[in-house]
Amino acid sequence: MDVPYFELIAVIVCVALSILFSGSETALNALSSTRLDRLLETFSKNGVRHRFLSMWRKNRNEALTVILVGNNVVNIAASAMATVAFEQIFQGTGYAGFAIPTAIFVTTFLVLTFGEIIPKTFAQNNPERFVAVTRILYPFAVMIKPIVWFFTKLSAWFITKSGGRLDPLTETVTEEVIEDNIAQAAEQGHLDQEQERLLSSVLELDDTLTKEVMIPRTKVVGVAKGTSLSDLLTAIKEAGHSRYPVYEDDIDQIIGVLHVRDLLGQIGRDKNEIFNLEEILREPYFVPSNKNIQDLLSDLKANRTHLAVVVDEHGGTAGIVTIEDIIEEVFGEIYDEYDEGDEGEDLVIEVGADTWEADAGISIRDLEDVISVEFPDDDSYSTIAGFILKKAGGIPDVGQSITWELLTITVLEADEKHIIRIQITRNHEKQNEEEIAVLKQTGS
Incomplete structure (x- = not known):
């Protein structure tokens, strides 16, 4: 054969x-x-x-x-x-x-x-x-x-x-098409950097989850149900917020939300009269941590509330989120008279060429905007501390570093339960080596 x-x-x-x-x-x-x-x-x-x-x-x-x-x-x-x-x-x-x-x-x-x-x-x-x-x-x-x-x-x-048409219908305007148009307009100089960022942020609302913008439970300022009026006023003066979650025994058992405006009517009352915090609480609004913030914003407006309690898959409190947190995703950080006093405590500070120090509680999204690095998508964490914990398999010792892509992340401050502060360094030598390798592959 x-x-x-x-x-x-x-x-x-x-x-x-x-x-x-x-x-x-x-x-x-x-x-x-x-x-x-x-x-x-x-x-x-x-x-x-x-x-x-x-x-x-x-x-x-x-x-x-x-x-x-x-x-x-x-x-x-x-x-x-x-x-x-x-x-x-x-x-x-x-x-x-x-x-x-x-x-x-x-x-x-x-x-x-x-x-x-x-x-x-x-x-x-x-x-x-x-x-x-x-x-x-x-x-x-x-x-x-x-x-x-x-x-x-x-x-x-x-x-x-047969009555058909030879020319295609008008192209469907998808999110991808809009993103391309924004990028092209920016390249051609029709949009400045801030305008491009603003438009891109609006498109990202549907892809951003509540847990990415919420205030984590470790930073939530809450009020215990039995707090006296004087202690409550002192706490409000120190924190400077307008709304506070109120809990029964711990932060996982939130029973209501206190609005400072509702507290004003209690200030002039008789000191001998018993103060009952529960009488002025508003019903809490609970949302899952994986809800996208575009839907969340619609729900907050529909329920006429500015604050939602974010719950995790076990029903515990993961944090809180406000309309201001969502708006900041589009317009950037919004500072009021209370925020201005904290300028020396920025979440990320550039301390040298391609070197930053950061609060480990900063969200991955905020950190990406500052250092222009895209971290992998992963639902198991939303902060840089969570990223480090996953990569290291636990809380690293102070001074210990992990390397990922072009970054070296060093723990500057930590305790037995939390990573508190970190240093991030971008390795340009590794980047140059990768660029040379790519050029060789393409024959340039």
Whole structure:
């Protein structure tokens, strides 16, 4: 039996081309007009003429026809070559009748798996990476231009006669499209840095969880139910807040919320009269820690309340969140007359070149904004202290460091229960080494 090398190699080549065509179709359709324009601009700046991408941008129907013609031709060719190959393999074996069914099964498996599912899934999730290889489709488009013209005109005639439209509907405005438009406007100088940050923050509201913006329980200023009026007034004077959670035995048993305004009517009462804090409490509003803050803001407005008690999965108090905390996610930190006295206690202080000292209770999101580093998404922590605990497997000793990506994080202050203060250093030498490695890989 002669092994049909030519036919088998032809099948492999056809499947490889099927990967290119089917992946290209998915990748190009996954890109918004804004992202297409940005890609073309990037290619142009790098001295690369991506003619097929330009063709897709200007005449999508013709470019799509090129892809579809190519994909169907190579799939049919793969089936034909596989049939010839298996007829030769089964010839003289007494099983010649199995040649065509085997060819159909093998070709269907190869085309469906490697020519459709894998490339289309990859291209859908990584469109910009796949689009880079579609440059090689342009010579093919030139070669079959008469065929493309014929099929484009034929399909246009049928579509028109059936009452369809040839031009695509207006592009759906998704969050991704808006993000691209914001980034492009900022690059072109139409938005300053603060405007870009503000618009991006609004889009992130739906992706931000309550636990990321809440005041953690360790920093909550609460009031015990049996607190006397004089002690209560002293505590309010020291804390300077307008609302306080009131608890029964501990912070996990919050029974109400005290508003300072409701307390004003109690100040002039007879000293001999018994003060009952529960009489002026407002009903607490509880929310889960994984609720997104856009929904939370709507709920707070609907319930006419400014403060919510955040509960964890065990029903304990994880912290509290206010409307001000949510607004600060969009507009940045809001300081009042009480905050101004704490300027020397900033959560993050730059102490040197690429070196910061930070309160370990700072949220990951706030820290990312300050030091321009993106930490991995993980629901098990929301502060840098939680990040360190997960990486170190416990509370590190003072002076102990952990390394992650380009950062070295050193514990400056801690006790047996908490990490209190840390130092963060960005390692530029490691960054330079990684950049050199990337340049070598790309041949730059």
